[in-house]
Amino acid sequence: MKRKKDEISAEEKLYIASQWQLMWRKFVKHKLALLGAVTLIILYIIAIFCEFFSPYDIYERYVKYIHCPPQRIHFFDEKRNFHFRPFVYGLKQTSDPKSWRRIYLEDKTNKYPIYFFVHSYECKLWNLFPMDVHLFGVKKGEMFLFGTDKLGRDLFSRNIYAARISLSIGLVGVILSFVLGSVLGGISGYYGGTADMIIQRAIELLLSIPTIPLWMALSAALPSQWSPIKVYFGITIILAIRGWCGLGRVVRGKLLELREEDFTMAATIAGATNARVITRHLLPSFLSYLIVHVTLAIPGMIVGETALSFLGIGLRPPVVSWGVLLKLAQNFRTVSLHPWLLIPGLFVIITVLAFNFLGDGLRDAADPYK
Amino acid sequence: MLFYSIRRFIYMGTILFLLSVIAFIIIQLPPGDYVSSYIAQLEAEGGGEFTEAEIVSLKKQYGLNLPIYAQYFKWVWKILHGDFGMSFQWSKPTSDLIAERLPLTVMISLFTLIFTYVMAIPIGIYSAIHQYSIGDYIFTVIGFIGLAIPNFLLALILMFLFYKYFGLSVGGLFSVEYLEASWSMDKFADMLKHLPIPIIVVGTAGTASLIRIIRGCLLDELKKQYVITARAKGVKERTLLFKYPVRMAINPMLSSIGWVLPQIVSGTTITAIVLNLPTIGPLLFRALLTQDMYLAGSTIMLLGFLTVIGTFLSDLLLVWVDPRIRYEK
Numbered sequence: 018m019k020r021k022k023d024e025i026s027a028e029e030k031l032y033i034a035s036q037w038q039l040m041w042r043k044f045v046k047h048k049l050a051l052l053g054a055v056t057l058i059i060l061y062i063i064a065i066f067c068e069f070f071s072p073y074d075i076y077e078r079y080v081k082y083i084h085c086p087p088q089r090i091h092f093f094d095e096k097r098n099f100h101f102r103p104f105v106y107g108l109k110q111t112s113d114p115k116s117w118r119r120i121y122l123e124d125k126t127n128k129y130p131i132y133f134f135v136h137s138y139e140c141k142l143w144n145l146f147p148m149d150v151h152l153f154g155v156k157k158g159e160m161f162l163f164g165t166d167k168l169g170r171d172l173f174s175r176n177i178y179a180a181r182i183s184l185s186i187g188l189v190g191v192i193l194s195f196v197l198g199s200v201l202g203g204i205s206g207y208y209g210g211t212a213d214m215i216i217q218r219a220i221e222l223l224l225s226i227p228t229i230p231l232w233m234a235l236s237a238a239l240p241s242q243w244s245p246i247k248v249y250f251g252i253t254i255i256l257a258i259r260g261w262c263g264l265g266r267v268v269r270g271k272l273l274e275l276r277e278e279d280f281t282m283a284a285t286i287a288g289a290t291n292a293r294v295i296t297r298h299l300l301p302s303f304l305s306y307l308i309v310h311v312t313l314a315i316p317g318m319i320v321g322e323t324a325l326s327f328l329g330i331g332l333r334p335p336v337v338s339w340g341v342l343l344k345l346a347q348n349f350r351t352v353s354l355h356p357w358l359l360i361p362g363l364f365v366i367i368t369v370l371a372f373n374f375l376g377d378g379l380r381d382a383a384d385p386y387k
Numbered sequence: 388m389l390f391y392s393i394r395r396f397i398y399m400g401t402i403l404f405l406l407s408v409i410a411f412i413i414i415q416l417p418p419g420d421y422v423s424s425y426i427a428q429l430e431a432e433g434g435g436e437f438t439e440a441e442i443v444s445l446k447k448q449y450g451l452n453l454p455i456y457a458q459y460f461k462w463v464w465k466i467l468h469g470d471f472g473m474s475f476q477w478s479k480p481t482s483d484l485i486a487e488r489l490p491l492t493v494m495i496s497l498f499t500l501i502f503t504y505v506m507a508i509p510i511g512i513y514s515a516i517h518q519y520s521i522g523d524y525i526f527t528v529i530g531f532i533g534l535a536i537p538n539f540l541l542a543l544i545l546m547f548l549f550y551k552y553f554g555l556s557v558g559g560l561f562s563v564e565y566l567e568a569s570w571s572m573d574k575f576a577d578m579l580k581h582l583p584i585p586i587i588v589v590g591t592a593g594t595a596s597l598i599r600i601i602r603g604c605l606l607d608e609l610k611k612q613y614v615i616t617a618r619a620k621g622v623k624e625r626t627l628l629f630k631y632p633v634r635m636a637i638n639p640m641l642s643s644i645g646w647v648l649p650q651i652v653s654g655t656t657i658t659a660i661v662l663n664l665p666t667i668g669p670l671l672f673r674a675l676l677t678q679d680m681y682l683a684g685s686t687i688m689l690l691g692f693l694t695v696i697g698t699f700l701s702d703l704l705l706v707w708v709d710p711r712i713r714y715e716k
Contacts, residue, residue: 221398222405225698227653227690230671234687237675238416320537324657327539328672343540347661352547359547362540369535 043382050378053371064180071174072154074138079169087164104130129158164357182338187315193257198264206272220262245336271303305383312376316369410688414680472681492666496651502590511601533595539657542588604636
């Protein structure tokens with residue numbers, strides 16, 4: 018059997034390749050899209066196992082190190098000797114004689130080497146499995162790679178935990194709007210008539226309310242005594258309320274087009290039920306468009322959550338998301354004193370870029386005429 | 388054309404009606420009603436106690452004893468007479484507050500719109516005719532990054548950079564000495580100095596996406612046969628480019644002209660809060676935080692109305708400009 022496969026030439030392979038194989042081939046050629054995909058996979062792995070990747074407990078306060086700037090990882094010490102094991106210097110705190118601001122200087126006498134798989138604070142992976150191993154850390158002293166906030170909490174760990182909330186909120190929101198969009202858009206496109214009329218007007222209505230003010234109004238209306246979990250789902254629903262409209266339109270347009278095709282007619286005459294026609298014959302022919310649309314919708318939701326939390330009407334502490342962390346950097350005086358508070362913004366930008374690249378690549382791959 | 392306009396007009400009416408319902412729902416959303424919050428606020432300020440009778444009469448005055456649909460009609464009736472309700476946070480009529488900020492909001496949006504077009508059209512055309520050149524790649528990368536940076540973050544970063552390297556404090560739209568001053572040439576000049584950052588911040592994302600759209604459309608057009616025919620006939624490249632393909636590529640822009648303005652207003656919301664601009668956005672934000680719901684509801688309704696009317700106008704414009712759409716229906 019294996020030999021037989023080898024005998025098929027490359028050209029023949031192209032002819033017998035399925036739709037998905039063809040798409041995969043085109044997708045792999047799109048270098049930026051691959052880069053985006055790899056970046057996202059890494060980000061999501063970090064988000065899923067954030068307990069393992071964060072060296073410190075995110076609520077632990079290091080009161081001796083308030084607003085401490087990011088520490089640098091060194092391979093060379095002050096005498097230019099190379100160390101195979103990277104290390105950070107200890108910190109010396111002084112204050113600026115004029116402004117009385119805290120200044121942290123590197124204390125070159127103390128070197129803290131960084132180890133992998135360090136046993137440090139206790140936590141529970143996914144709130145289920147107790148563990149104390151973390152990817153890296155120092156055994157003595159402290160290491161704040163992204164600095165600390167005004168309460169002296171490690172921002173590196175907080176950024177990593179925030180990835181879990183920020184990245185998942187886009188996914189959950191998109192799944193919600195995907196379900197809503199394909200069901201309502203499907204009804205609208207396949208049955209037409211009154212249902213179509215009502216759903217299309219509803220979409221037009223929702224699209225005519227400016228997005229950000231609508232989000233703001235709805236999330237400001239979430240009761241303040243709600244638990245973080247409830248607020249989280251509240252926000253995803255708010256993001257999805259607007260998100261499904263675009264998808265609904267795409268689905269409807271595609272269905273209207275495909276409904277008239279011969280193969281649909283053939284299936285109906287052969288006695289297939291509506292559900293079967295939709296799921297077996299129509300859906301596969303525009304699934305790729307849906308996937309592209311969804312990929313491009315996720316970053317919008319992530320930015321939406323970030324913006325809402327940044328304003329203080331989205332997620333609230335003790336939940337950490339990138340938006341919640343950015344809230345610390347709300348005015349530019351704080352930013353000019355502590356620029357590292359903007360690091361979560363960098364994560365947002367990288368994520369959005371990666372999703373855009375991936376979506377672009379998928380769109381090109383899904384388009385058979387390109 | 389006339390029939391189409393009338394049909395669109397009826398649609399618009401329906402949607403405006405539904406928008407007002409949504410605005411009303413938003414006003415009703417937070418727990419408690421207007422009078423209770425009003426009373427709570429007055430009492431907190433030490434305005435004395437209210438008797439039961441006074442509360443009942445206040446509630447009657449605002450029609451809170453009526454069933455919900457009657458409240459809605461009463462509210463709409465008042466709006467039609469120009470009464471948008473009182474903002475208890477500012478102790479001013481809501482309509483005054485909005486009227487104060489609307490001109491500035493529209494002005495910033497208009498400037499942003501001009502900025503977007505002035506930047507995007509030449510760059511889009513350049514990128515299309517020099518496809519895959521270094522310039523095209525540079526603009527593509529800048530465009531992608533412009534799309535990926537959330538507005539408010541860009542605002543923060545620009546403010547930080549301006550503060551650090553030019554020592555400029557860039558918040559607000561006016562310097563302190565002009566805040567309360569009436570309009571004069573000096574105040575106007577002062578405002579122009581503060582305008583670039585908001586315009587760049589709000590316009591970047593729009594510019595980036597418009598460049599992509601124009602580039603894509605123009606590339607599609609340039610591949611068409613009439614272009615090849617014209618070129619074969621020896622039409623000069625420049626004439627060839629601007630006579631038809633560019634006009635075609637600008638079409639999608641026209642269809643967006645209506646809703647771009649409200650979209651910019653919406654996009655400015657968060658930026659305006661960060662940059663402390665005297666526009667509608669921060670007004671809405673503060674109203675939502677303090678549950679000043681008449682103000683919030685009216686603002687959202689107004690923004691929605693702007694969008695709907697804008698879309699209506701742009702649909703008409705598109706039909707008028709593009710005969711293919713006109714004859715289709």
